[in-house]
Amino acid sequence: MTTNGNAEVPEPHQWKDRLGSLLGGKLSREIDAFEGQIEQKREGKLSDEVFAEMRLRRGVYGQRYDNGQRHDGLSSRELDFPNAELTKGPGTLWDAPGMVRIKNPFGAMTADQMDVLADVGEEYADSILHVTTRQDIQLHFVHLEETPDLMRRLGAAGITTHEACGNVVRNVTACHLSGVCTTQTFDVTPYATAVSDFLLGHPDAQEFGRKVKPAFSGCADRPCGLVKMHDIGGIARVREVDGVQRRGFEFYVGGGLGAVPHQAALFDEFVPEEELLPLCQSISRVFAKLGEKDVRSRARLKFLVAKLGIEEFRRLVLEDREGLAHDPRWTAFLDDVHKGNDGPLWQIEGGNSFEASPEMEAWLGANVSSQRQTGYKVVMVYLPLGDITSDQTRGLADVARRFTGDTVRMTVEQNMALRWVRESDLPEVYQALVELDLADARAESITDITACPGTDTCKLGISSSRGLARTLMDHLDESNQELDEVIRGLRIKISGCFNSCGQHHMADIGFWGVSRKRNGYNVPHFQIVLGGQWSENAGSYGLAIVAVPGRNIPAATDRIIQHYVDQREGDEGFQDFIARVGKPAFRTLLQDLVEVPTYEEDRSFYSNWGDPREFTLGDMGIGECAGQVVSPVEFGLQASEREVFEAQDRLDQGDSSGAADIAYRAMLIAARTLAREKQSGLGEDPEEVVDAFKTHLFDTGLFHDPYAGAKFGTYLFRVHGEGKNGFEATPERARQRIEEAQLFIEAAHSYHVRTAEVLPV
Amino acid sequence: MTTQAAPEAEAPVLSEPQRLGVKLFLQDQEMFDRDRMIELFHRWIQEDRLPGTLIDVHDYTHVPGGPGVLLVAHEWHLRTDEAGGRIGLEYELKREGTGTVAERLRGAVLSLLEAGAALEQDTSENNPVRLGVGEMIFRFSDRLAVPATDAAFDEITNELENLFSDIYGDTQFEFERVGHERGPLTIHAKGLGDGDWTVEGLVSGARPSAG
Known part of the structure; x- marks a missing residue:
């Protein structure tokens, strides 16, 4: 109860009433409108297709089995939901739990925002926050009717799900080290913020045939930003113009993974900072005007750039730019651009000597790196498969408040980075993380495996990417002490299908799920992809070697890394090694692992890792990975x-x-x-x-x-x-x-x- | 700092929670086989072992202190919860709850006991799983209905005393507010004295007709 004069006033019993003043009029109206659309759909006043697009643009996805069908290992069964006749999209049942994607530009979160994310994850989902490879957070098993309140609670903390999905500009990603990186040209954070704010809901960015994913990187060499696999992206550059050092971006367009990966094409070696927003606007306009609309599989920007050629695409964009009406927002953000996004909570005082246990030494070696600012460190918090509990999130928010400038950033490798940690505070930070079970010393190593949701929750998943990742982590842990140092730095990335959400193309060792018919049964397999380049902003993509049954992937992985250890010449890197030895040699190396024993000999080959049900493709549904459904x-x-x-x-x-x-x-x-x-x-x-x-x-x-x-x-x-x-x-x-x-x-x-x-x- | 917790209140503040969790701890934490739970929960879906619309099994065993193995139903979640480093079986009502606060508490406890009895029965032949029933954890993630306040704690514990007298008879319980200061209202209920209760034996006491 609260008091109003002498009278007691009950606390509002709706989040809408309680948080109204914190939301702001525009956001409040938008969420109210979405709530109204839910009600209209319930009353049959909206078509499935129209409503699906509406909810997707609000970040509200479908999830595996939401067509009401699931193979339980014996037979395909109907899920008996209460509102069996009510749908929320084509072939998507109203009551089926779904996924909500939450946008976090460049993966940044404040401690207060982490508290709210913990709360909503606990209340509306399964108490797990899942960090994605694009610095978003996903909640699973969320009910449609609870999403407006979820959005209100996030909105009151300054977080949105708006345009986290749909054929729009998605989350703007950027290096998690921006501002503190030892190799950056400059901090790209304010530019990523500006692009994100400018394009969110922009009228010129609403009529795409498919999504557009932007990314920014502070330097060319390190992979944190992965610019070259994005639709649009900039790498920080400084150029002397008329004797003055000017900031700008080496600008790329038309990159992307998916079924057929494309390396981004260089649009311009130097786009001055004041031209960044108008350029993004013109690219949006040209894409909206000329991009494919009807055939999803041809509708990404990469296909338009490939079709027109980069020269013609550039000409059309620059021609459009010439005709754009001036918008003061193009340069307004530049007034604050040199301020930086965050900073230290504590100033450096005195020495940094401390004694570390062997466990802490390992953690220091694997998870802690130096900032460009002397005396400060970046602490990487490893999240297994990108998952963190609500309880851990609250605890990590406490650590952020106590030791840092209050900002945590999620990484494209599905971890969280604490920045601005004083070196002298490392022992206390370590201890705090140990108490939260968040001090595992494996960040950015071969056992820090990236995996998309795969068959766990994704409707398009063929093989269990997370099941394989769990298995490989355990498998490699057993031999971790014996792993050669050059092996520890390799990356493994896994996708449940060819759509590359696990970024398998860029891994040293990548896997993507496929099915093969063997002995009269469908058998889960993974294509093995070797030779991808993680560094240089995802500088090149690997190619598939051979499809191996899922059960044999751990053995195949052992052989690949042992072959490298045995046959590498001098300091030869893994990618160079693959190029020298040649992919046919690896096919020969793995040939016997392609064989599948009969069902009677070993039934485990006929199931996914971590799922005892007999493998079937019958559970695959209609995907919603972009605005329209995937037929x-x-x-x-x-x-x-x-x-x-x-x-x-x-x-x-x-x-x-x-x-x-x-x-x-x-x-x-x-x-x-x-x-x-x-x-x-x-x-x-x-x-x-x-x-x-x-x-x-x-x-x-x-x-x-x-x-x-x-x-x-x-x-x-x-x-x-x-x-x-x-x-x-x-x-x-x-x-x-x-x-x-x-x-x-x-x-x-x-x-x-x-x-x-x-x-x- | 943005806070979404309800302020401290002196008057009754509870309404009927849409979401509430109840957890029993495993007696033998060391022998627990997580992989076996995945198989068991899949089988429960095949056999419609529990009431509700059973959807899927989700493996979170890679998350320290996480939900463990999760059986997702439309109305509830059941998990081998590992929060606080102690493995247990947690039932969480997610939607479709009916009745008063007391009735929802009773319903959640009954559902947990029934699931626990099924778990004990289905693992009885080999490395049996046994649940300790002398203590429970209650967690109220529905912050609108049950704010994380001392007043809400008092009201909930009153309801729990009534419920426990039906289930455990004269045994006294102590109630302690636990968990993170910004977390949901979480209550540790612990029986005083050594009862020879079993999960199966407590089910009948938890049924509404007994109360």
Whole structure:
């Protein structure tokens, strides 16, 4: 109760009433409107598609099994939710728990914000805050009707979920060391803040075909910002102009991972700081105007840049920039830009000598690094698989208040960094973290494994990325003491499917989940990706070597790292080693691990790690990883593209026969994907697939290109015939087949565009 | 500093919580097999072992002090909670609760005891899991309904004394407010004296008809 004069006034019993004054009018109205949309949807006044886009733009996602179907290991069962007829999106049941993504620009949080995040995680989710590879926080198992209050509580603490999802500008990421980094050119934090604030809800950034992910990095060499894998990104640069040192950015566009990874293209070697926001605005406008809208798998900025070429894209953007009406916000932030985002709580006093236990020594070596400011340290708090409990979050907020400038930053490796810790405080910080079970000395090492949610919660997950990560951590822990020092610094990253949320392309050793039919069963596998470059802002991507059953991945990992230890020359790095030894040698090294024992011999091969149920693809749902839903057709066509990518790799390695086979497989996947729409239950037998494609799509003329006619469809028949009649896979013929596969898949995309019902969003 | 906790209050402040957790501790912490719980919870879904819409099993055993193995139902979560370094079985009502504060407390305790009885029964043949029933942890994450205040603590403990007299008879309990100062209201209830209670035996006392 509170008092109002002499009368006692009850505390408001709604978060809306209690927090109203802390929210601000605009945010309060937006959340009220969303709450109203929920009610409208409940009353049947909004379509599934429209409401799905509305909630996604508020960061409210679906989650695995939200179609009400789950395979329990024996059979597929319906989940008996109370409101069985009510939906919150296409094929998405109202009562099914979902995920909420919370935006934290450049991963920064204050201690007060951490307290609120702890509270909402405990009350609305499962008491776990999950840190993502893009410095967001995700809560799982959240009920739709509780999201408005969740947003109000976050909003009162200055946190938003707005545009954490949907076809908009996503969270702006940046190095967690910005401002304290020993190698930075300057602190990119205020620029990341400015871009985030400027583009949030900006009218020119609302009509994209897909999401746009921005990133900033303070230097070119270190990977913290990962600029080159982002849609737009800047690396800090200083240039002398007319005798004056000017700040700006080496600016990149069109990077991205996903099924087919693209390295970003250099847009400009130096974009002056005052041009940063207008440039982002013009890129948004050109993307909104010319980017693909109907076919999701072609709608990212990377495809537009590739289609137009960087020269033409640049010309169009600069032309648009010329015509932009001036906006004072473009430069208003520059007044405060040199102030920095945070600073020390305590000034340095006296010496820093202390004695450390062996455990603390290990922690100091693995988790603590020096700042550019003498006497201050960055303490990395390792979070297993990016997870932290609500209790730990409150405790870590206490540590931040007590020892730092009150700011914690999440990292792209799913950890949290405490900045501005005095060296003399390290023993007390260590002890405080030990009491919170947060002092594990493995940050940024081979056992600090990154994994996307995978089959745990993601509707698109094929294999269990987190299950494998847990297994590998335990496995490597057992041999950790014996690991060579050069091995400890390697990175392992795992995705549950080809969509790369676990960033497997950039790892020294990456894995992504696939399924293979073996002995009449679906068997969870992981493609092994070697040679990705984590440093230099994700400087290059690795390529798939071979798919290995999930059960054999620990053994495969052992072999790969032991091969490196045994065969490396001098100080040779892992990436150089892979390049020298060659990927075919690794395929040979792992060949016997590809074998799958029969079901009767070892049933464990037929389950995911950490999940005793027999493996099935039946639990996969319609994904919502961007504004619109991912149809099975698009998912299938992406899979076929990934195969073409692998075929090209095989050819590059001199394996013409393997390349030709994979290209053929890619065509079959695309053909089956389309034919299955016409013939449900269509199997994987090549003869059946080609027959079904011919009957339903080719003979009917549906697949024929409006301009090229039947040409692309005939590629499939010819390649299929070559398989039956014997095919000599010379390099030239293999290359030709890959090109034909690409054209066939392009035609499949075009067919899909022509026939797909465009959702009325 | 932003605070969302309700201020200290002198008058009754409780309303019916939508979310509340109850935990029993394992008797033998060392022998606990986490992997086995994953299999067991999956089997419970297959067998509809517990009332409710059972959805999935989630593995958080990699998180120190975390939720352990989590069985997610539409109405509740059940987990092998490891908070505070002590493993236990925690039932948390998440939604669809009905009745007064007292009825919801009783319902949560009954649900926990029934799940505990199922756990003990289904592990009885090999390395049996046994739950200690002389103490419980109550956690109220619904801060609007049950603020983390001394007044709310007093009201809840009054309700718990009534409930425990039905379940445990004349045994006295002491109640202590535990947990982080900014955390939800969390109460450690501990029986005074050595009772020879069993989980199965307490279920009937927790049923509404007995109260």
